[in-house]
Amino acid sequence: MTKKGLGLNTICTHVGEVKDEQFKGAVSPMYLSSSYEFLDVDVKRYPRYFNTPNQEHLAKKIAALEHTESAMIFGSGMAAISTMFLAFLQKGDHLVVQNTLYGGTVNFIKEELPKYGIEYTFTSGYSVEDFENAIQSNTKLIHIETPSNPLMTITDIKAIAKLAKSKSILTSIDNTFASPVNQNPIDLGIDMVMHSATKYFGGHSDICAGAVASTNDIMERIWNVGKNLGGSLSDMTVWMLERSMKTMGLRVKAQTKNAMKLAKWLDGHSKIEKVYYPGLKTHPEHQLAKSQMKGFGAMLSFELTSDLDAYRFQKELSLIKSSMSLAGVESTVISPHLTSHALLTEEERKAVGISDQLIRFSVGIENVKDLKRDISATINKINKREAIQI
Structure with missing residues (x-):
């Protein structure tokens, strides 16, 4: 054809x-x-x-x-x-x-x-x-x-x-x-x-x-x-x-739409230090991305505040999976310093801005409200635990 x-x-x-x-x-x-x-x-x-x-x-x-x-x-x-x-x-x-x-x-x-x-x-x-x-x-x-x-x-x-x-x-x-x-x-x-x-x-x-x-x-x-x-x-x-x-166009467009909503929400969260997503107007290359992309994609990353344990955050999530790969219809997270960039030295990771608090988020096709609820509940849960330990 x-x-x-x-x-x-x-x-x-x-x-x-x-x-x-x-x-x-x-x-x-x-x-x-x-x-x-x-x-x-x-x-x-x-x-x-x-x-x-x-x-x-x-x-x-x-x-x-x-x-x-x-x-x-x-x-x-x-x-x-x-x-x-x-x-x-x-x-x-x-x-x-x-x-x-x-x-x-x-x-x-x-x-x-x-x-x-x-x-x-x-x-x-x-x-x-x-x-x-x-x-x-x-x-x-x-x-x-x-x-x-x-x-x-x-x-x-x-x-x-x-x-x-x-x-x-x-x-x-x-x-x-x-x-x-x-x-x-x-x-x-x-x-x-x-x-x-x-x-x-x-x-x-x-x-x-x-x-x-x-x-x-x-x-x-x-x-x-x-x-x-x-x-x-x-x-x-x-x-x-x-x-x-056959369903890639439908999947990716739905995931991209979800990612935009989640990026904006995470950007305003008190326990999120920074969000990396080209769809945000605060992203340094937002206008460039807008000029060469038809959509901003379904991948984003964010840094938890220093008082939260990034490893525990991933373990306590109930809906979002901690998974090595990405881009499935299900939402997943990983710590890049432990997975995709684990082969780099600590100095090399720091040189390109990959911290231990960084979480890479592959956004799926789930209902956005459910994903927000999972993240909020997990942050509240680990925040209370760490407050008790202190």
Whole structure:
């Protein structure tokens, strides 16, 4: 099905369907074979080559959502981003990376890229000037993340793309937190978009996957590296992911609406020191976010006041779950210093503003009143306990 002129929910529902030619079923059939015909066929299908029927068709849905020519599905977000990096970086090359970034990506860069003789520089901030100052003569790629994990910083996508193009440098972005529902970086000049498809693409906390989308030429290079690294996804999981993506537009819009209401409420709470959410007018990059996002997303973070135990807060919540991942239909919280950024040193976490009081909040589709009630009751509960101990 052509993607031209189709709305978001129509793309989510129909683009990339595998037609059931035999039984005319309403959903895509699942192809679980790991071995396909070799003789007298146009396409030599092989699971490790990312081109089995379910993989190939789902890639079309992702490409349509991100306004690109092509896309690929991977076994995880880290498989996606590592393959993307290694497709365009080799010995002697230099990578410029935003300093406010997912901890797993930071760890990969620091531990793995030196083994390949690839140099890198983390920016001192996330302004255009910070990126320009980090560029070297051998810089081949600039990688950004906006909104960033977990402080929701906003990077000027269009300005970074313009800077890179002026110096013939490729750009890539982690678009996981925004999702294509709220942000399309390709339209702003970025070359490659990657996702942890585990998050909003899957949306039900039961799938681990990754994705990269770009032009046909760029994806050809990523495919050449990907088939050697072998980070493809099983077709059963691909089928589950395609099923889940049918409701992504509905889910993410509902979650985004809830997040805006909760961010405003938390911002006025006496036991919340600070709220990080680009939808708030007090957010330093609110106007920038407004200019490049269609919605402000369903992720936010907040810092509890110093008299509250952040670990106990999470344990005492009854409706909101303490969970390692994010973006499911259920609301979840974590402490970034114990999870997503646990691989960083304490000094590194402090340098990018991640305190022990910071809570990352993935807002689900529940009734907002119920979520507020859960947070209020928990704060009151732990506040009384600590008052008694004092």
